[in-house]
Amino acid sequence: MIMAMDCNKLIGKTGGLPWHISSDLKYFKRVTMNKPIVMGRVTFDSIGKPLPGRTNIVITRDANWNEPGVVVAGSLQKGLNAAREQGTEEAMVIGGASICKLAMPVTERLYLTVIDHEFAGDTWLDSFDWNDWTIVSEDPHDERGDGGYQFCYYVLDRQAFALP
Numbered sequence: 439m440i441m442a443m444d445c446n447k448l449i450g451k452t453g454g455l456p457w458h459i460s461s462d463l464k465y466f467k468r469v470t471m472n473k474p475i476v477m478g479r480v481t482f483d484s485i486g487k488p489l490p491g492r493t494n495i496v497i498t499r500d501a502n503w504n505e506p507g508v509v510v511a512g513s514l515q516k517g518l519n520a521a522r523e524q525g526t527e528e529a530m531v532i533g534g535a536s537i538c539k540l541a542m543p544v545t546e547r548l549y550l551t552v553i554d555h556e557f558a559g560d561t562w563l564d565s566f567d568w569n570d571w572t573i574v575s576e577d578p579h580d581e582r583g584d585g586g587y588q589f590c591y592y593v594l595d596r597q598a599f600a601l602p
Contacts, residue, residue: 439531439541440469442551442589443563449535450561453484459585462551466532469549474521474529476514476541479503481533495520497537514540539565546596547574554588572597 442462443449450456471491479498488494488507495509497517504510511517514537521529530549531541542565550566571594578590 439538439545439547440466440549441533441538441563441566442466442553443566444553444555444557444559446556447563447566448557448559448561449533449563451557451559453480456557456559457553457555457585457587459551459553459587459589461579462589465551465591470530470532473526474524476511476517476521476529476531476537478534478537481537482508493521493524518544535561535563535565538563542566548592548594548596550592550594552590552592554590570597571595 441449442455442457442459444456448456470489474493474495475489476495476497477485479496479500482494482496482505488505493509494507495511495517496503496505497511497514499512501512509517509520511520518529518541528547531537531545548566548571574593574595576590576592578588580588
């Protein structure tokens with residue numbers, strides 16, 4: 439999974455991002471390139487077209503929905519199965535919040551950008567809990583010319599649960 443959130447776990451505002459940080463968009467592209475990306479239909483609609491260099495898998499309950507260049511799946515499980523069929527080492531769930539909530543329990547690695555700012559919005563990553571993850575790497579940034587925000591790229595792996 440790859441997500442960006444503010445310090446309050448906010449991830450969206452009226453179907454889009456509450457911020458514009460061009461270096462984070464470039465990071466997203468670099469991390470997801472040549473990997474299948476799994477998203478909900480609303481997220482696809484907010485992007486507006488299939489992202490090049492990636493198999494775009496859109497989850498929707500609308501059996502009649504289709505879009506050229508997109509693999510359509512009726513459930514998260516069918517979407518993840520379609521991603522596995524691509525034969526890549528890693529597939530990326532990219533949103534929205536309801537898809538992330540469904541995928542969070544089976545997500546093994548999370549690429550998370552945390553922006554040190556409070557934004558206004560309407561969609562949160564409530565399914566994320568720091569206690570479930572181990573930090574593999576962190577890369578802080580201070581983008582004075584890119585909105586003036588401080589943020590950090592985290593790579594997180596799901597913690598293994600020890601049996602008593």
